Amino acid sequence: MELQDRKEIGENIAYLIKAGEVATVKNIIIDTHPADLADIIRDLDEDDRAFLFDLFDPQTASDVLTELDEVSREQIVEKLGTERISEIVDEMDSDDAADFVAELPDDVAKKVLSQIDVRDRIEVEKLLGHHEETAGGIMGMEFVAVYDDEIVDDAIREIRQKSQEVENVYNVYAIDRDRHLTGVISLKKLILSHPKSLIKDIMFKDVISVTTDMDQEQVANVVRKYDLVSMPVVDKQNRLVGRITIDDIVDVLQEEATEDLQRMAGISEEEILQEMSAFRISRFRLPWLTVAFMGEIVAALVLSRFAHTFQNLMAITWFVPAIMAMGGNSGIQASTIVVRSLALAEGGTTDWMGRVARELKVGLLNGTLIGLYIFAFTRILSVVPNLKIDVSIEFGLVISLAMLLVIIMAALVGSVMPIILSKLKFDPAIATGPFITTSNDVFGLLIYLLLATSYLKWFRH
Amino acid sequence: MELQDRKEIGENIAYLIKAGEVATVKNIIIDTHPADLADIIRDLDEDDRAFLFDLFDPQTASDVLTELDEVSREQIVEKLGTERISEIVDEMDSDDAADFVAELPDDVAKKVLSQIDVRDRIEVEKLLGHHEETAGGIMGMEFVAVYDDEIVDDAIREIRQKSQEVENVYNVYAIDRDRHLTGVISLKKLILSHPKSLIKDIMFKDVISVTTDMDQEQVANVVRKYDLVSMPVVDKQNRLVGRITIDDIVDVLQEEATEDLQRMAGISEEEILQEMSAFRISRFRLPWLTVAFMGEIVAALVLSRFAHTFQNLMAITWFVPAIMAMGGNSGIQASTIVVRSLALAEGGTTDWMGRVARELKVGLLNGTLIGLYIFAFTRILSVVPNLKIDVSIEFGLVISLAMLLVIIMAALVGSVMPIILSKLKFDPAIATGPFITTSNDVFGLLIYLLLATSYLKWFRH
Numbered sequence: 001m002e003l004q005d006r007k008e009i010g011e012n013i014a015y016l017i018k019a020g021e022v023a024t025v026k027n028i029i030i031d032t033h034p035a036d037l038a039d040i041i042r043d044l045d046e047d048d049r050a051f052l053f054d055l056f057d058p059q060t061a062s063d064v065l066t067e068l069d070e071v072s073r074e075q076i077v078e079k080l081g082t083e084r085i086s087e088i089v090d091e092m093d094s095d096d097a098a099d100f101v102a103e104l105p106d107d108v109a110k111k112v113l114s115q116i117d118v119r120d121r122i123e124v125e126k127l128l129g130h131h132e133e134t135a136g137g138i139m140g141m142e143f144v145a146v147y148d149d150e151i152v153d154d155a156i157r158e159i160r161q162k163s164q165e166v167e168n169v170y171n172v173y174a175i176d177r178d179r180h181l182t183g184v185i186s187l188k189k190l191i192l193s194h195p196k197s198l199i200k201d202i203m204f205k206d207v208i209s210v211t212t213d214m215d216q217e218q219v220a221n222v223v224r225k226y227d228l229v230s231m232p233v234v235d236k237q238n239r240l241v242g243r244i245t246i247d248d249i250v251d252v253l254q255e256e257a258t259e260d261l262q263r264m265a266g267i268s269e270e271e272i273l274q275e276m277s278a279f280r281i282s283r284f285r286l287p288w289l290t291v292a293f294m295g296e297i298v299a300a301l302v303l304s305r306f307a308h309t310f311q312n313l314m315a316i317t318w319f320v321p322a323i324m325a326m327g328g329n330s331g332i333q334a335s336t337i338v339v340r341s342l343a344l345a346e347g348g349t350t351d352w353m354g355r356v357a358r359e360l361k362v363g364l365l366n367g368t369l370i371g372l373y374i375f376a377f378t379r380i381l382s383v384v385p386n387l388k389i390d391v392s393i394e395f396g397l398v399i400s401l402a403m404l405l406v407i408i409m410a411a412l413v414g415s416v417m418p419i420i421l422s423k424l425k426f427d428p429a430i431a432t433g434p435f436i437t438t439s440n441d442v443f444g445l446l447i448y449l450l451l452a453t454s455y456l457k458w459f460r461h
Numbered sequence: 462m463e464l465q466d467r468k469e470i471g472e473n474i475a476y477l478i479k480a481g482e483v484a485t486v487k488n489i490i491i492d493t494h495p496a497d498l499a500d501i502i503r504d505l506d507e508d509d510r511a512f513l514f515d516l517f518d519p520q521t522a523s524d525v526l527t528e529l530d531e532v533s534r535e536q537i538v539e540k541l542g543t544e545r546i547s548e549i550v551d552e553m554d555s556d557d558a559a560d561f562v563a564e565l566p567d568d569v570a571k572k573v574l575s576q577i578d579v580r581d582r583i584e585v586e587k588l589l590g591h592h593e594e595t596a597g598g599i600m601g602m603e604f605v606a607v608y609d610d611e612i613v614d615d616a617i618r619e620i621r622q623k624s625q626e627v628e629n630v631y632n633v634y635a636i637d638r639d640r641h642l643t644g645v646i647s648l649k650k651l652i653l654s655h656p657k658s659l660i661k662d663i664m665f666k667d668v669i670s671v672t673t674d675m676d677q678e679q680v681a682n683v684v685r686k687y688d689l690v691s692m693p694v695v696d697k698q699n700r701l702v703g704r705i706t707i708d709d710i711v712d713v714l715q716e717e718a719t720e721d722l723q724r725m726a727g728i729s730e731e732e733i734l735q736e737m738s739a740f741r742i743s744r745f746r747l748p749w750l751t752v753a754f755m756g757e758i759v760a761a762l763v764l765s766r767f768a769h770t771f772q773n774l775m776a777i778t779w780f781v782p783a784i785m786a787m788g789g790n791s792g793i794q795a796s797t798i799v800v801r802s803l804a805l806a807e808g809g810t811t812d813w814m815g816r817v818a819r820e821l822k823v824g825l826l827n828g829t830l831i832g833l834y835i836f837a838f839t840r841i842l843s844v845v846p847n848l849k850i851d852v853s854i855e856f857g858l859v860i861s862l863a864m865l866l867v868i869i870m871a872a873l874v875g876s877v878m879p880i881i882l883s884k885l886k887f888d889p890a891i892a893t894g895p896f897i898t899t900s901n902d903v904f905g906l907l908i909y910l911l912l913a914t915s916y917l918k919w920f921r922h
Contacts, residue, residue: 033667035686160653169649170631170690187648188630192621206494224715225496227708229631229690246707247688250714254685257718258801264722265797266790278822285794286827292790293831296783297838303779304850310771310778317771317778318764321902322757324782328789329727329753329898333746336726340719361739366747370754377758389765437790441782 010040017048026055034063042072050079062091065100071276074103082108086115093167094120095140095248098127127242135219136212138252139233139242142166148174148182148200152193155185168245170229174203179239181232183207209234212241217343219244220252260343263429264336266292288434295438299445306449309456315391316452319374319399320445326370327406327444328437334359334414335436339428342418356415363411367404375400398455405451406444413439471501478509487516495524503533511540523552526561535564543569547576554628555581556601556709559588588703596680597673599713600694600703603627609635609643609661613654616646629706631690635664640700642693644668670695673702678804680705681713721804724890725797727753749895756899760906767910770917776852777913780835780860781906787831788867788905789898795820795875796897800889803879817876824872828865836861859916866912867905874900 009028016025029037029052037056041049041064053076056064065073065088077085085104089097089112101109101124113121123141130136144162146155155172163169172190174183183203193202209232210219223231223246231249233242266288267281276284303310303320310316338355378396381389391399414436418428470489477486490498490513498517502510502525514537517525526534526549538546546565550558550573562570562585574582584602591597605623607616616633624630633651635644644664654663670693671680684692684707692710694703727749728742764771764781771777799816839857842850852860875897879889 031667033669033687035688156652159649163649163653168647168690186629187652188620188624191617191648191652192624206492208494224708224711226494227496229629229707246690246711247685250685250707250711253711253714254718257715257722261718261722261725261797261801265793267794267798278819278826281819282823282826282830285791285823286830288794289787289790289827289831290834292786293783293834296786297842299782299786300779300850301842303782304776307775310775314768314771315765317781318761320778320781321760321764321785321906322754324785325753325757325760325899325902326750329750329895330746332726333728333749336722337728340722358739358742362743362746365739365743366750369743369747370750373751373754381758381762389761434790438786441786445782 009036010043013040013052014044014048017051022055025052029055029060034060035067038064038067041076042068046075049076058087058091062088062096066092066096070103073100077104082111082115086112089124090116090120093140093142094123094127095138098124099132102128102132130212133216134212135210135214135216135233135244136242138216138219138248139212139244140248141242143173143232143240143243144169145173145175145240146199148176148198148203150199151195152190152197152199152202153195155190155199156195173207173232173240173243174199175240181207181209181234181238181240184232207232209238210244211236216252217256220249220256223249224253256343260339260429263427264339266434291434292438295434295442299438299442302442302445302449306453309449309453312456313395313452315389315395316449318389320448322374323399323402323406323444323448324441326403327410327440330363330366330407331410331414331436331440334363334411335418335428338415338418342422342428352419356412356419359411359415360408363408364404367407367411370407371400371404374403394459395452395455398451399448402448402451405447406440409443409447410440413443470497471504474501474513475505475509478512483516486513490516490521495521496528499525499528502537503529507536510537519548519552523549523557527553527557531564534561538565543572543576547573550585551577551581554601554603555584555588556599559585560593563589563593591673594677595673596671596675596677596694596705597703599677599680599709600673600705601709602703604634604693604701604704605630606634606636606701607660609637609659609664611660612656613651613658613660613663614656616651616660617656634668634693634701634704635660636701642668642670642695642699642701645693668693670699671705672697677713678717681710681717684710685714717804721800721890724888725800727895752895753899756895756903760899760903763903763906763910767914770910770914773917774856774913776850776856777910779850781909783835784860784863784867784905784909785902787864788871788901791824791827791868792871792875792897792901795824795872796879796889799876799879803883803889813880817873817880820872820876821869824869825865828868828872831868832861832865835864855920856913856916859912860909863909863912866908867901870904870908871901874904 009032013025013028016028032040037060041052044052053061053064065076068076080088085108089100092100097120101112104112113124116124127136127139127141130139132138142162142165144155144159144166146158159169159172169187171187172185173181174185176182183199183205184207185199185203189202189204208222208226208228210222212233212235219231222228223244229246231244232240233244235241267285338359341355375396378389378391378399379393382391382396417436417439422428470493474486474489477489493501498521502513505513514522514525526537529537541549546569550561553561558581562573565573574585577585588597588600588602591600593599603623603626605616605620605627607619620630620633630648632648633646634642635646637643644660644666645668646660646664650663650665669683669687669689671683673694673696680692683689684705690707692705693701694705696702728746799820802816836857839850839852839860840854843852843857878897878900883889
């Protein structure tokens with residue numbers, strides 16, 4: 001649906017609700033995709049939301065809730081009775097149901113679990129046992145499996161039996177009598193094979209699977225690498241326990257990429273996806289700013305130590321921003337590359353020494369060029385009349401050298417810090433934010449002022 | 462395959478090649494996934510690469526080349542004759558073939574196109590006509606379609622006929638006799654329907670499709686929103702012309718998220734994915750640094766205008782880094798959120814006024830807090846003996862007010878600039894980098910120094 005259409009439908013629905021045209025609203029609901037209904041309901045005011053949501057049958061309600069952001073979902077669910085919630089949970093895929101139940105207040109969750117279908121409850125409780133950012137945490141229990149000593153017709157019978165429960169079937173998994181995963185058959189293969197063929201004979205045996213405890217980012221990397229649409233999940237004994245579908249992987253990839261970006265800037269993922277108040281956003285961003293602030297207080301202390309230098313050569317002040325900014329920017333470039341490489345490296349090791357060496361070379365190259373720039377500019381600025389910037393050739397060279405050293409130092413800190421943090425099992429993206437930029441500010445100023453002071457001592461006195 | 466295993470196989474292969482154990486190497490090739498072979502071949506030296514690649518049959522060679530990064534692919538292809546290249550292209554999916562041919566030198570591309578299967582050539586030439594970042598540019602011509610007045614058995618016959626050409630089939634598309642897209646049937650539905658059922662009667666009619674000229678990022682957002690695994694592509698007359706599969710969408714999402722991150726830091730995507738020399742990396746990063754540098758020269762000019770102020774109150778200097786850094790960081794936080802929201806907004810409009818208003822509120826909150834921090838610190842630092850930082854209460858208040866104003870200004874610039882740039886059809890991510898940080902430096906310093914000068918004028922003279 002076009003965005004314009006959706007906006008129109010949304011406005012119409014609000015109007016129709018106010019006009020009491022329930023029958024028309026119901027017709028619109030039937031014709032509209034749950035993902036679009038989620039968008040529409042998000043934009044309605046509280047009363048209209050509750051009214052519209054009441055009109056959804058349990059299946060639509062469950063699809064819409066799954067598509068909604070956490071905050072809107074909470075607001076809607078708050079007003080529902082546990083009976084209605086249970087009815088909705090019964091319609092959810094097990095992975096969505098587990099995520100949903102995990103969000104409920106404890107007492108509501110307990111009641112809901114006691115009211116849903118007993119098989120669903122067992123599945124949800126099993127899934128809740130896994131960490132939410134692992135394969136076990138994102139897998140669903142809806143899959144089609146057959147014994148590998150059965151025939152194609154048995155597989156088709158199994159698909160028919162599970163066709164209500166398992167919405168999307170791309171592959172059928174083959175297991176032995178102890179539920180060990182032994183192979184996979186695509187539906188295409190199944191269609192093209194003789195109905196009496198043994199599964200064992202037509203299945204693909206080199207099936208790629210992951211264990212329940214694998215981190216979701218690694219799972220996503222495996223799916224991406226091998227271009228899969230679904231992935232069987234096994235326990236430590238290679239017994240088939242679940243299935244991850246590509247739409248969940250797409251969400252993970254999106255989440256992780258956005259997460260890196262946000263950690264580097266010290267903002268929270270929820271800010272984008274949800275309607276958060278300025279107060280909550282402020283609370284999320286403040287820690288990052290506070291760390292950076294502390295660093296800048298250190299910078300202030302460093303500067304104050306050089307009061308004598310500043311007094312003797314006012315022009316030193318003019319280039320403080322340039323030194324800070326160039327160091328900061330070079331450091332961010334180096335660290336962004338390293339953080340992204342770490343994320344894409346499948347959790348394995350790359351040639352880190354080579355990476356750092358290359359960043360140092362880049363720092364040397366760009367530092368030399370920017371150093372030459374600033375030298376040229378000090379010459380130009382010094383001859384412009386009335387500009388009050390008078391920098392001697394010698395001091396121009398000092399600034400130029402400081403620039404080179406600061407950029408090399410920033411390249412070193414920016415590339416080494418994420419690697420060290422990742423070895424220490426911290427998230428390297430967090431490092432790239434406040435730590436690298438502020439430490440570059442402090443060290444950069446220190447380099448610049450030490451050089452300037454030495455220059456004053458040796459050349460001017 | 463575990464990373465460790467891959468490394469071992471890679472080392473073994475290098476060893477086996479040197480020992481002349483061709484038969485063993487061939488066996489390893491058969492047992493290894495092309496994505497793993499791509500990883501292995503990337504790590505080999507030039508001679509071993511060429512030797513191993515020669516052992517691949519055309520299908521494996523085409524899969525491996527598709528998986529490889531651009532630089533490694535170029536190095537391998539350089540040494541192949543056009544005949545071998547044509548043989549490999551013949552095995553590629555049309556979308557990969559088009560991308561691959563587009564990378565070849567013009568004369569080689571021409572020769573290859575004249576040597577491949579004529580049907581493949583027509584497909585590749587059609588695809589090359591689309592912009593590479595649109596639906597037409599990422600779609601493939603491999604799909605299964607049936608007329609909607611045919612029956613299930615006809616669809617199965619069609620799948621069988623195309624089973625070699627179309628590797629992954631998740632859905633069969635239904636078209637009318639003029640090739641207009643009219644519906645979609647999942648393979649599951651096909652399996653469960655009576656062989657004599659009319660396609661028209663069992664197909665899903667609300668099929669979601671995109672047109673060839675839609676931007677790939679928007680296509681990815683549609684696929685993500687509706688949890689699709691493949692997406693039919695139609696021309697302006699709604700005639701079915703291609704299919705986009707989820708693995709291509711995953712690549713697009715990855716690419717776009719990484720792109721944003723990189724544009725904001727002024728680095729290039731190729732840096733991560735390819736082995737680039739320090740010289741090339743330096744060339745990629747320099748424009749960004751140069752723009753930032755120019756901004757800092759302006760900052761130097763601004764500072765020099767306030768020489769008199771600095772001379773009268775040395776302590777002003779100490780807080781220049783804090784003012785710059787807090788403005789810069791707050792601006793990055795605001796702009797990162799807005800850039801990400803723009804990317805995820807399906808190309809439509811969100812409530813931008815609300816977004817900017819909220820950023821201003823956050824700026825007010827955080828600015829007030831950081832302003833209080835810095836006031837507190839100036840008090841503390843002033844009473845520590847031997848610290849040489851002596852800030853009067855009045856001047857502490859001036860710094861504090863400057864901090865508040867600078868952070869609000871940064872929130873404004875950081876949230877408005879990406880929106881304006883996106884309205885002007887520029888990439889907002891580029892803006893977030895040098896423009897926002899340096900303009901915040903310049904404006905921030907200006908605010909700080911103007912306040913400090915007024916303070917000196919009114920209170921101290």
